[in-house]
Amino acid sequence: MLTSTQTELLQQADIQPKFLPENKLQYLIQQPEAVSELNDDELLELLAICNALYRGGEPIVSDAVYDFLFLAELKKRHPDHPYLHQVEAEPAFAGKTVKLPVTMLSTDKAYHFEEIKRWAKRVEKAAEKIGKDFDQLIFRVTPKLDGYAAYDDGKKLYTRGDGRYGQDISRVFERGLVVANNGQRGLGAGEIVVNKHYFNQHLAKIYDNSRNFQASIIKEKKLDPHALKAIEDKAAVFYPFALLPAWEGPWKTLAEHFDEIVNDVWHSVDYDVDGVILEVTDAEIKRIMGATRHHHRWQIAYKANTETAEVKVLKVIPQTSRSGRITPVAELEPVRLSGALLSRATAHHYKMVKEKGIGPGAIIRLTRSGEVIPKIEAVIKPVTPEIPSHCPSCGTELVWDNDYLVCTNNLECPAQITHTMEHFFKVLKNNDGFGPATIKKLYEHGIKNVYDIYQLNAEQFEAMGFGPKQSQNLVDELVRSRIEPVEDWRFLAAFGVFRMGLGNCEKLLAHYPLESIFELTEADIVAVEGFAEKTAHIVIKGFKRIRPLFEKLYALGFNIESTTHDTRQTQNHPLSGKTVVFTGTMQHGSRDAMKKEAKSFGAKVASSVTGKTDYLVIGEKVGQTKLDAAREKGITIMTEQEYLDLIKQ
Known part of the structure; x- marks a missing residue:
């Protein structure tokens, strides 16, 4: 909390x-x-x-x-x-805001060298515009201090605020704060920082992190003795960017020795650094490239923190996500990594827990690197893991789905109920208004399943906080969803039975009518191509679980179109057994309608061209990619009219 x-x-x-x-x-x-x-x-x-x-x-x-x-x-x-x-604002303290002497923007960020190369290309284009030789431009690389941004005009020190208006914090100089490297006042933008080794030795037990300490220097009316001592010892300073150590040189050298240069610059100061700043130094290029409201285009930050720590796992807690996957969260002995105190890490999935031996007593290596932080980089000392057998949210027996443990009780599992209701309306695809915000509000008012939603009237929606017009619209959409035609496989898929997505529902209902699915045996399902025994076993259990809700909803009179067709009538059709891809704008009808029609003739409809495609049917405004792929693979390409002539045969 x-x-x-x-x-x-x-x-x-x-x-x-x-x-x-x-x-x-x-x-x-x-x-x-x-x-x-x-x-x-x-x-x-x-x-x-x-x-x-x-x-x-x-x-x-x-x-x-x-x-x-x-x-x-x-x-x-x-x-x-x-x-x-917008510039992400620094927090406000007591006192009014004042206009900054200059605009202080944020810095655009990159986490990969490829992004840095794309930025350099933009610099090169700017140089071409004004006839400058890109190879002669000088680039500057400086440490990206992880401190408290401020601006010193020689008379006052300002917080960055929102980049345009900040607050006067000149009091920090009155308290004895000095400019780094014995520098003079008035050098512009910089950061209030604290010496890293000093912080670890004298302040780490008092302050959670260096930013916490930096903020205390600014906002406290009376300084904590430890903070005052740090200022007296000149461990806490205002570091103007103009005084930072820097590498300078042409792009070619920077690109060829990027990692080495970044590493040298990164470790050139004994303060918290969370990256390096790259900029082109030419004033005319800077003017041409300009800035957004958020950052200067001639400057970019490269952040690639790779600090690691070895830590003991206390326990692994299973948590059920809204989609039913069980996520293992490792509770750790608290460890400080890159300035943050960490006590938890996600192990991604239980296959990782099982294979790597992550459990109480295991020693893992954490890293704060790249896109997901903290990340378990390696298991140094594995143990026998504890793999849950039942859902922590509802107690249902879990099943494996590739790398994941999954709770299949989507209708009654408390962690999944809102997702299941959203899923029904999303898959049905013939209604509007029942997105996450609406479903969340309904759930908060005790609505726990889709059938209960269909029982609501406009007055009841209003009583839950929906506006009069919105309430009537929701009722109208519920009526619409029952009146507009919906394919039987789409209706079945809307219930979210595990392993029964749109494709599998369509396969099954091409052989058995919707009304008979609850009477099917595992052998009946295995007889359909694409269904294995294990899947059939899970599906039968899933059908049993949804049956009460299915029968109540089915009785509301949805306009359901049957998929089952007589194979004896389609086996001699030119499309029977063929794989067809439609692309472009069609005149005969919508592409969805044409796909449905093709399936009624026994065709398989795909969305992309592969070696198994038999026909590519093209309408107007066709994408070149599919045409090229079809020609390369020797696939028959036919116009919409040629296709219509074929299906009339």
């Missing part, structure tokens, strides 16, 4: 969580991969909370979790969202 200091920081930042209760926030800290389950409001609130606590010296997740999981999720959903293009 949040500490009193963290709660105070959120209040200072004017963040009052509306969408994320503390228990859900704690769950996301422990299982950051679950960020994909959040709606947009929850995601934005999570980003704001993480940023405010990081800036205030009380981080709850690592930089890479924030960048690669949380921030990446927003980029995936809304690439142009305003949050992605």
